[in-house]
Amino acid sequence: MVSLIGSKLERKEDKRFLTGKGNYTADINLVNQTYASFVRSPHARAKINKIDISKAEKSPGVVKILTGEDLAKDKIGGLIAGWKIVSQDGKDMKVPPHPPLANDTVNYVGDHVAIVIAETLEQAKNAADLVNVSYKIKKAVVNTKEAMNSEAIYEGIEKNLCFDFLLGDKGKTDEGLSKSDKIIKLDLINNRLIPNAMEPRASIGDYNPSSEQLTLYTTNQNPHLTRLVLSAFSAIAPEHKFRVVAPDVGGGFGSKIYPYAEDAVVAWASKKIERPVKWVAERSESFLSDCHGRDHVTHVELGVKNDGKITALKVETIANIGAYASLFATVTPTYLYAPLILGLYDISAASCNVKAVFTNTAPVDAYRGAGRPEATFLIERIVTEAAKEIGMDQAEFRKKNFIKKFPHQQCLVHNIDSGDYSAHLEKALEISDYKNFENRRSQSSKKGKLRGIGFSTYIEACGIAPSAVVMSIGAGVGLWESAEIRFNATGNVSVFTGSHSHGQGHETTFAQIVGDKLGVPIENIDVVHGDTDKGPFGMGTYGSRSLAVGGTAIAKACDKIVEKGKKVAAHMLEGKPEDIEFKAGEFVLKNSNKKKTIGEIAFACYLPGQFGEVKSPLPAGVEPGLKETAFYDPINFSFPAGTHICEVEVDEDTGETKVEKYTAVDDFGTIINPMIVEGQVYGGIAQGVGQALYENGHYDESGQLTTASYMDYTMPRADNFPQIKLGFTSTPATSNPLGAKGCGEAGAIAAPPAVMNAVIDAVGTDVSMPATAEKVWKALKKNPSKKAAA
């Protein structure tokens, strides 16, 4: 039998998406359904004097209008930050309450003030316009860098400081810097991004007063955790009476990990009115109220010897976390960021200080890469500048500093189990035809274009999160994953996973694992996810964790199936379990021609009774049924790494930058489905190029989001890209039996510095992200020495 693992199989899920038969939350309509519209704050910071709903209540079709006061009366709790961060002075982080509907203040444009429920959507929207809210407007705090010097937004949170986190040894780092021959310094901005999954968020609450069962359909990457948070902290409904369904979800990229205010409110509202309540975001609402990403202001210093050896790295970051601390908001700029500043280099001293600040902007949380793109950007930018300063080739400088022996304990947190960094660098140099770059530069120059090349050799920590490792560094909770393999009596298989697929193709990849492990044809395997009533509790999909953690749980459950199957087969074949070999779907008794297929075993497991001559196929003491569950908590993170090389051409008259060539060589360990993995890399790179050249979430001084539509927020489009060339190397992970490392975020992590290093190489002076035509044109004006030859 040909191995399914490693095969480019077409996806099982595609047909329903291609024929318009997907089932997204907005496609669901329930009997007796009502429609909701949210009244949102038009101000970035204000006190609510009064909410007058008298006119709105009389508007046609209105069923109910609820405000924060109603929420408080029902003792519905606020949304939470999932990880507690301790500041360097030993004090706990400070977070303001985050009620799903505002109590007496609003803290960003789009903050939730009231829900208006009506018979039709049009009626709900019309009535929402009639809700009269009187505000006392206050001066908004918007700027990341200035937040600590601005008026405190919340009482008791001085300087708007959530925490002041330090990782590493400052003394040793200063010593390392003092021993260097040169200290390179950079001030960097990691621009605010708006994730923009193509499916706008949506939620439907559906309460059955007789059974007291509450169902929430929602666009979510993480239905079990959403149920847990809304149950345990918001007290929407007890877990056993609460079902969360995340059906087909149209992309997430981090922005759909968390339960949102709208989820809590529609679920609660449906209990109050005893009818289903449906809300679907308009794109402008998504821009205002989805969690944003990145938004760091960073100062970085790197010490190097004249021979190119790095001696120390010092990082100081201000991270904007917006108006409230969202679920992953505190872990993203700390444990997912600070340990990764070292990149894949052997650096013996480093420190990273992160001051997280509140501002009157949308909450900032995990967006594809979450912390790791920010870390990779700073190290890859400064390493590039260091190589230039020392006068070394970019590839040689990197090679000199690469970690070469594994396992490698980094000076901050991570113990990197495997890798071969020169291998992917060499391969990328070859595919990108690095040796002829200067020829291409001259060719571009003849056309009047400035050509630049940029390197990004990156590492990420994926497979979040091994409990033992995260607990040892004080990061609170780890994140394991669950799986259940359920054979039906007729031999086909339902696989339940606690992870969630919203584009990643789990229905195919996971079926490939099960097909290989159990010898069942792939068309007889169905992967089920996204419904808390179906599979066991799981942790969801983010952080490139689904295969390394969720896939391993599936493999472990398969092992348990085989173990039980051997006992049953031994009994049926009149041998001993230790004499049964399982291969390609068959249990074979050693040194005999006696065998049973796994289908026959499954059938036997479900029909254990005795009748006449027929004896039970089950040995004494073995339970009927063939169903096994596994929970897998990894022993370590996994560490994908790679080299991305970008070439751009800049038009010196207009400042327009075009990506001309992009090469990515990645080491993801074991790859199950190369087609899906390549798709993840292409998509990640597109988002990374978007961050580098086009995308920017911008608030004006009063806290109005000026990029709240696709006319103002520039999404990368098909004509922005050349063909991207990919290559792979492989050093399997040792932290999980599949050897998988994770691939979902690599492109978004590696691309921004690759592109920016290329732009800066072309322009000859620093440019901040996004490198828009205007910015590049201005930079060229300042640096006229950099002229094309023509």
Added chain:
Amino acid sequence: MTVINLKVNGKKISKEISDSILLSDFLREKLSLTGTHVGCDTSQCGACVVHLNGNSVKSCTTLAADCDNSEITTIEGLSNNGKMHPMQEAFKKNHGLQCGFCTPGMVMSAVDLLKKNKNPNEKEIRDWLEGNICRCTGYQGIVEAVKDAASKV
């Protein structure tokens, strides 16, 4: 209110509708054809593309009332007796989709491209699809799919 008569996916339909209802809402809410998606409010993302009298249009900025006496094809109407259109097949084969949300609009746009230009080069494909945003694929698989379909249609 207006009564409109039109053909949707080959089927004759007569409905009384509000003058202000958009074609996308009409298809989704009145005909339960939820394959047509709405991804933005500004006619920018292209998830809602359908064919109106054979040409691709953004249904989120088309009034249903303007479609009287016209023929509409949505993603649901592209398959023929359960057999997917070559463009749908090509998207599957070339991994031209991930989350599937932009896919109906993307496929409908691509089908229209091949009607107007039987053998587009890569640049023409990328330029044509500029009005359809995909956040997942980086467009690489989509462009491959269109090339592949062009060789077969």
